[in-house]
Amino acid sequence: MDGNGTVRRNAAAAARPWWKDAVVYQVYPRSFQDADGDGIGDLKGLARRIPYLADLGVDALWVCPVYDSPNDDNGYDVRDYRAILPEFGTMADMDDVLGICRTHGIRVFMDLVANHTSDEHAWFLESRASKDSPKRDWYIWRKGRDGGPPDGLTSHFGGSAWEYDERTGESYFHLFSRRQPDLNWENPEVRAAIRDVMRFWLDRGVSGFRMDAITYLKKDWANAPADGPAAAMCLNKPGLLDFLREMKREALAPYGAATVAEAPGVPAERAMEFIDPDDGVFDLLFTFDHVDLDIAGVPRGQRRPWDLRTFKRGFTDWEKAAGERGWLALYLENHDQVRSVSKFGDDGRYRTESATMLAAWYLLMRGTPFVYQGQELGMANAPFRTIAEYRDVDALNLHREALAAGRSEAEVLRYLAVRGRDHSRTPMQWSGAPNAGFTDGTPWIAANPDCLTVNAEREAADPGSVLSFYKRLIRLRRTHPAFVHGTFEEILADSQALGGYLRTLGPARFAVVCNFTAASQPLPDLPALRGMRRVLGNARSGAPDALGPYETRVLGTAPTTD
Ligand code: TEU
Numbered sequence: 001m002d003g004n005g006t007v008r009r010n011a012a013a014a015a016r017p018w019w020k021d022a023v024v025y026q027v028y029p030r031s032f033q034d035a036d037g038d039g040i041g042d043l044k045g046l047a048r049r050i051p052y053l054a055d056l057g058v059d060a061l062w063v064c065p066v067y068d069s070p071n072d073d074n075g076y077d078v079r080d081y082r083a084i085l086p087e088f089g090t091m092a093d094m095d096d097v098l099g100i101c102r103t104h105g106i107r108v109f110m111d112l113v114a115n116h117t118s119d120e121h122a123w124f125l126e127s128r129a130s131k132d133s134p135k136r137d138w139y140i141w142r143k144g145r146d147g148g149p150p151d152g153l154t155s156h157f158g159g160s161a162w163e164y165d166e167r168t169g170e171s172y173f174h175l176f177s178r179r180q181p182d183l184n185w186e187n188p189e190v191r192a193a194i195r196d197v198m199r200f201w202l203d204r205g206v207s208g209f210r211m212d213a214i215t216y217l218k219k220d221w222a223n224a225p226a227d228g229p230a231a232a233m234c235l236n237k238p239g240l241l242d243f244l245r246e247m248k249r250e251a252l253a254p255y256g257a258a259t260v261a262e263a264p265g266v267p268a269e270r271a272m273e274f275i276d277p278d279d280g281v282f283d284l285l286f287t288f289d290h291v292d293l294d295i296a297g298v299p300r301g302q303r304r305p306w307d308l309r310t311f312k313r314g315f316t317d318w319e320k321a322a323g324e325r326g327w328l329a330l331y332l333e334n335h336d337q338v339r340s341v342s343k344f345g346d347d348g349r350y351r352t353e354s355a356t357m358l359a360a361w362y363l364l365m366r367g368t369p370f371v372y373q374g375q376e377l378g379m380a381n382a383p384f385r386t387i388a389e390y391r392d393v394d395a396l397n398l399h400r401e402a403l404a405a406g407r408s409e410a411e412v413l414r415y416l417a418v419r420g421r422d423h424s425r426t427p428m429q430w431s432g433a434p435n436a437g438f439t440d441g442t443p444w445i446a447a448n449p450d451c452l453t454v455n456a457e458r459e460a461a462d463p464g465s466v467l468s469f470y471k472r473l474i475r476l477r478r479t480h481p482a483f484v485h486g487t488f489e490e491i492l493a494d495s496q497a498l499g500g501y502l503r504t505l506g507p508a509r510f511a512v513v514c515n516f517t518a519a520s521q522p523l524p525d526l527p528a529l530r531g532m533r534r535v536l537g538n539a540r541s542g543a544p545d546a547l548g549p550y551e552t553r554v555l556g557t558a559p560t561t562d
Helices: 002-015 043-048 050-056 091-103 122-129 188-203 240-255 268-275 308-322 351-363 393-404 409-419 456-460 466-479 481-485
Strands: 024-027 060-063 080-084 107-113 141-143 152-154 162-165 170-173 208-212 227-229 258-262 284-286 368-372 487-491 498-505 508-515 533-537 552-556
Touching: 043 050, 043 091, 050 091, 050 466, 080 091, 080 188, 091 107, 107 188, 107 258, 188 240, 240 268, 268 284, 268 308, 308 487, 308 498, 351 368, 351 466, 351 508, 351 552, 393 409, 456 466, 466 481, 466 533, 481 498, 481 508
Parallel strands: 024 060, 024 368, 060 107, 107 208, 152 227, 208 258, 258 284
Antiparallel strands: 141 170, 162 170, 487 498, 498 508, 508 552, 533 552
16 A cells, blocks of 8 residues: 555656746855855855745745856856855855755755866866867867868857867867857767766755756757857757757656756747656756847847737747646746846836736746846846946957947947846845945945845835735745646737736636736726636736736635735
8 A cells, every 4th residue: 555655646746846836046146145255145145045035935046056167157167067166165065055945945956057168177178188188079179271260150159169279279169158168968978977967966965957058069060050150050959859868867867856948949839849747858948039039149239129929929939838738937037137127127117016017927827937136126237337347258258349340339338238147147135235235345246226225125124015026926826726737828918018817727717917018008808807806916006997007916716815
């Protein structure tokens, strides 16, 4: 009987894995909390703030890279996967973070950077030492042509995707910065080495990984163009899934590790290849349609117009593709994106309204919501005016390159003001104290001066704050299984002002309606909404048949918690 009971319990656990019910919080440690006054966030600082995260109601953290690194790309250039960057602390500090998280029932996703290493990683030093090095083939080396690079492919962060190395007279391939050489995933030793890294961290107690740039692993050299962005020949190419299946089978599945994959280049119609619960390779996918809707492509640094329907489809097309079997990672912000209240809302007059409306828009959808640090406060883009205020290698490269190509500095700064990755990397706003309570020293990047009014201390004491609304939303999601396991159905799909959806589980029916504009909007009399009552909202009063500026309302048939 016991045996059968165990089998049944395991089957139930497999059908309802922990991450479906979870809300995940993304920490960018460099900007979260500095404990030692050097102006750089660290693991002791993170440890100190875990009770804040528990109080917010999150179940898991995604911790951006804290590995040893020369920091060319803020830790996404790993020098040693098994060591902690001294600026962040020690391995003992990391174990403390894991231990404190455990006492709060919070799990941890490590950020796994598997596509490339730092050019200071021991593997690369060995690889570059000579053409006969046993690790030569761990990276991608080619002879140049006519005194130039092997081809005209360009890197994601600008310039050639090849870096010439005098020692052996060959060039190595780098999709990102020249200090981030790509690993050669065709080599089985490389794949085994990365699997060992995964086991190292799983043995230390992490629950899984956020897989960085994971859809770029397979390079399609046979069909590579002669020039243009290198991404074209390494974004979700045939053979990628073979690498990922092996990774899952050999390293992840034996541990029951959870995975969330950064998946640029995966179109909605191919989502299930990655997240089918049986045949897929990951549990959750980060998709890009809703955040990259304003990027024009080549040359870098240009935007294109977008409308609300496109934004909404960035969510709903994926919900449709995931259907009842797939599961999505839901997000508005991360360390590569700008602040959502600045991009999709109004960070001036309607900051609180629009930040809370955006929260309801995505947090109650079908999938696992990720909240990026400071998003729960309604943190906005930084008011940077000069290039000297930016820190990101991508921004600095773009600035240099664009100026060299004859573009005006004003144009580049205009682009960075709305697209620069540093907007989400300014210090977490804990209080109105100097440097937002982030550090006693000089922060590595300036704090947003609006921390005087937008900060955790103040918002915790204000029931009408963005922070308080996030807590209520997270509680609501936890109270009603329909928000987690219910079906998803879009409403108001054609509207260029409103958005909404229905969540249904058995007799429990809920609707979320959102006004994405600063004007009051009539709410159509939809049959699906009839008989529903207000469960939660960001405006206290209001006409039942209209939504005020950036108003959101959660309606439902079940008893309310608000
Ligand atoms: O980002 C990789 C990546 O695919 C993004 O650059 C994406 O294409 C872009 O955000 C689209 O808007 C990851 C990390 O998140 C990023 O911080 C690193 O710089 C990069 O990998 C290299 O490791």
